[in-house]
Amino acid sequence: MKKIIDKSDTKSIITYIESFRPFDLAQCIEQLESKEQIKLFKILDPVMSAEILEYLEPVLQYRILNQLEETLTAQVLHKMSSDVVADMMLAIHRYQAEKLLNLLPEAYGQKVQTLMTFPEHTAGSLATVDYIAARSTWTLEKTLRHIRKIGHKAEITSYVYITGNKGELLGVVSLKKIILTEPQTQISEIVMGEVISVPASMGQEEAADLLTRYDLVALPVVDQQERLIGVITVDDLIDVIHEEATEDIQKLGGSQPLTEPYFKSSVFQLYRKRIIWLLILFVAEAYTGTVLRHYEETLSEVIALAFFIPLLIGTGGNTGTQTVSTLVRALAVGEVQFRDMFKVIRKEVTTGLMTGATISLIAIGRALLLGVDWNVGLVVGITALTIVIWASFVAAILPLILYKLKADPAVVSSPFITTLVDGTGLVIYFTIAKIVLRL
Amino acid sequence: MKKIIDKSDTKSIITYIESFRPFDLAQCIEQLESKEQIKLFKILDPVMSAEILEYLEPVLQYRILNQLEETLTAQVLHKMSSDVVADMMLAIHRYQAEKLLNLLPEAYGQKVQTLMTFPEHTAGSLATVDYIAARSTWTLEKTLRHIRKIGHKAEITSYVYITGNKGELLGVVSLKKIILTEPQTQISEIVMGEVISVPASMGQEEAADLLTRYDLVALPVVDQQERLIGVITVDDLIDVIHEEATEDIQKLGGSQPLTEPYFKSSVFQLYRKRIIWLLILFVAEAYTGTVLRHYEETLSEVIALAFFIPLLIGTGGNTGTQTVSTLVRALAVGEVQFRDMFKVIRKEVTTGLMTGATISLIAIGRALLLGVDWNVGLVVGITALTIVIWASFVAAILPLILYKLKADPAVVSSPFITTLVDGTGLVIYFTIAKIVLRL
Structure with missing residues (x-):
């Protein structure tokens, strides 16, 4: 070139x-x-x-x-x-x-x-003013003349918006309908009065949800007096859908979302977005050291218990991650609401019971294979089942609670739930060990 | 109601x-x-x-x-x-x-x-035949008459597709352009000949990417002979974009993606989608038991080393998860390609060096706070730095390799990278411990 x-x-x-x-x-x-x-x-x-x-x-x-x-x-x-x-x-x-x-x-x-x-990330900031507006008293012939006059500049071309004296949005009519109808007809006769519009201050994600739900290709934006300010085109909202999914994925991965594409983000920006959660989680995870020191005696008596620490808490973390990612996404696309709390818990705990039982059997086999005492194998088996159910329960309930508190459910990220299950999982493990092994 | x-x-x-x-x-x-x-x-x-x-x-x-x-x-x-x-x-x-x-x-x-x-998930399966087609020799007046005749049934209304004698796609013209141009003009004079179309067998995700990239609102679908079969509307491709993001999130969460919405999936389906990866990861994680038994002697000599196992491998897993989720998404939206491998590795390892150094200092502080020997604190600090860099490196390289092999990069899920870093992290930990503590 x-x-x-x-x-x-x-x-x-x-x-x-x-x-x-x-x-x-x-x-x-x-x-x-x-x-x-x-x-x-x-x-x-x-x-x-x-x-x-x-x-x-x-x-x-x-x-x-x-x-x-x-x-x-x-x-x-x-x-x-x-x-x-x-x-x-x-x-x-x-x-x-x-x-x-x-x-x-x-x-x-x-x-x-x-x-x-309009502030960034609001519907207003995405709107274009290059739409075609008409008056409800116009005939279609006059409307077509108007379109021919200003249409070259218009970006929104499949719809004509009907506005009143003060610029208020009264309705919408498709270009197709204008062409299909007798030219002498007045617009008011064919207009759709119930038009879906959004306030300029609405978040862009919510606007994208509306567009998705009602299969629209353009979304008019109005001010507080219901006056038409502009129209959002579908391609801008598709970008929003991509952006929001990217943000959710990065949040679920335990970092703050990047504001720029990957290669446009500097190493220092990556560092800043990641270190915050790493530190928070490090401090939380440091609690596992306290737990382990607390059980130091148990541990020195049966050192074999240490062999299964990563395996058991790791499996708990994996289970939690599966549940959290499924639920956070289901909340984001509106498949799950807060009122479904009990249905969700029942579903997740039942699933956890089934996966936990399967894992538990394999865990006992693995323990015996490592040549540890039969009792330790039993401890490992019971712990595996308990931790999986516990992780399913916590991972089911936390995103829903955050959602209810109008916080972002994706804060319960995969590293977050892993860390939470690590600490609590150890307590479960050693409690079961003390009971079964009578230490 | x-x-x-x-x-x-x-x-x-x-x-x-x-x-x-x-x-x-x-x-x-x-x-x-x-x-x-x-x-x-x-x-x-x-x-x-x-x-x-x-x-x-x-x-x-x-x-x-x-x-x-x-x-x-x-x-x-x-x-x-x-x-x-x-x-x-x-x-x-x-x-x-x-x-x-x-x-x-x-x-x-x-x-x-x-x-x-057309098989599910292909462009062909999303196409509708309710489009308007015209011949290049028609005048715009004739085209408008045709639109008035069949337009009531048409779903695609912003564009008219120009087809040849055998139904082959020759071009596209917007309804807006038809209205803005002199009615006696022949279509061939205003048609866009270079129309973006997709073969019916193309995957729906790829079709959605094209639509996003070129800001289209409809995507014509052709057969092997370039004949127009149908047109995909933007609302169907928005659903695809949502679906694909949901799948990626569920895969990154370490389960196979659900084929139905959350509440339509039975507990047994959830179980099936999740247990496969849980078992694979369990077997992989079981390797940590072997590693720990191998270092049993070291561990009994300095039991304090056990206190930091979850903390160190947990932090490694968190780092890996951050990197993996950012990269898998960047690959999915096309921000990163395989040829960027070295740029990605440099970026991730440098970031890892910075986060690792920060974490390392806090880790030493935490170790001393727990009252362990100064040497053990040093081991913990060095290990923290090494594990974070190692996790960044592995998490950067694996998704890119899968991408190159035309496998799904999201297979390197958050639980996957956590599990991988758990086992290898322990080897790093005990190797450093043996060297520093001269065991």
Whole structure:
């Protein structure tokens, strides 16, 4: 690509570029040197430039726009989605942003500024103002004329939103329905009045849930006075769904979620996100030392008991991890609610009883194989069953309690439940040992 | 709802029903008794019935359809999405399916039968045949007439697909573009020829990745001869994205993924999905017993070493879990590739060095606090550092190797890496102990 930009004339560069998709072009352009980037955007069609820029990082978007001629910058900026423009404005200096905003038509610039006021991770921050709005008194013919006039700029194209005098959202009608219906019909006759909309302050995850549940492809966003502020497109919410799953997976893995993609996160960021939970868990796990010292005498009398410590608490941790990850995900997608608490406990404890019994038999076999006393084998077997049931119970109940307390159930991560079961598991082990071995 | 169906006249039931959304209605109807379900569907408009049925389970769909009058069944069936109909047909007996297929217009029935041939989890199995196709020689005016004629049945409404003589996919044009362009224009002049399509045999996850990457809202599916078979809608692929994240989370939690939602999975199913990995890991973990027996002498000489076993291997397991979950997810969303192996190892080992050093200091403090010998404290400190680095390294390398071998990186689950680090961590611990304590 570098070669072609350096060597070719404008026309062949454009022909070459147009054979690729904006996403793929963006991937290549990221690798180019600044000089070539600018050269390319100077000759590209503003629509194409805008589409490519949308896939680049905000800071790079600005660096490129800033080096184009002012009229070209204005054109490209106006063709970009308003939500992308707002994100870029927020990433650059206030003074730089103002200069760019002045290049936009005033009414449009104001809408972008409104989008900039919504905090990250809210529905408002994802909304685009490039939708088509119509009045309920219009005929379909007039609506179509309106669409033809402003449709080139619109990003939301399958739906037309009906707004009232104060900009309040009254309904929605699909482009398909407009085409299928007699042109003289008034919009109000075919509009769906019950439109699903979300307040700008709603969390992005909740918005994505709504979209998933009702199979929507666009989600209108309103302010406190029910006025239409913008519309979220499905591709932005798909990104949210991916992000939220990534966060849940990282949390379940016992670290704070990264705010950037893996390779964009520095080693120090990785360190910071991980060390916090490692330390908390280390301190919690240090409790196992206290437990073991407490049972030092038992341990020196029957040193064979030590052989099974990692095996027993490890199995307990594994069981807990299985249960926790299943439940945290079920809570996240709404399959399980707090009111299901008792159903969940019954299900998990029953399953734990079955897996525990299976493991218990194998554990006794393993103990005898290691050549320890029959009694120690019995202790190991009983402990295995008890720990598995205990781990199932704790792992079932904790995420639900956090959910009820409106905390994040994924705090009960796999390392968290493992650590919890380690300490308590040891107490169970030595208590059973003392009883069975009469120590 | 039950009360209203039992007591009210047809008209008030319909008015009541129409104030809700199909998804919510489906949730309620699932709870009703069969008698009321049938009564309701007998009086509902076929379009509404079809929309509600799409949210119900295939077997329930059939049970309801089967009890309606034949002409009504035919109407409702024809209004349902073809991919949903195909799924239902596959869930019921062959003979029942044939009876239903005969109610559909022949050409349409054949298309549904084609959809039924694609294996689960492939792009083909998600496709609907309710799209709009046009010929490249048509004018936009003719295309619009065609849309008006068949559009009522179409599920894909934002795009029109251009097919050739043999049904091969030639391009796509958006409804918006059709409306914005002069009606006398020929489609071929505005068509996008480079359309992203997927083969019917492609895995659903890969199809969802394409949709995410290119911000599409519909994905055409073609057969081996590039003929258009159907189109996947974005809502079906959103479900796939959710499903795949759920599977990854359950796998990372160390169990085989459930094939049904949590409460639809029986205790026995949970048992089966979990016991396999529990047993494999138990057998692997049993190795720790062998290691400990091997160091029995060392252990009886310095019993204090036993106090730190859970703490040290637990911290190693936690570190490994953090790394594994971050990397498995990064591989799943394509942020990391196999060729990044060395970059990943460098990043993870450096991070491990930093977390390890921090943990090591705290570990020495903790050991001295427990009142053990200074030398033992030193052993604990060195071991903590070594185990954390070792866990980071193994957890970085294993998912990448599995990925390279085209196996699922999520096999390296949190319990897997914990178990691996437990056994190897003990060897590290006692080796360091023997050297430092000169045993």
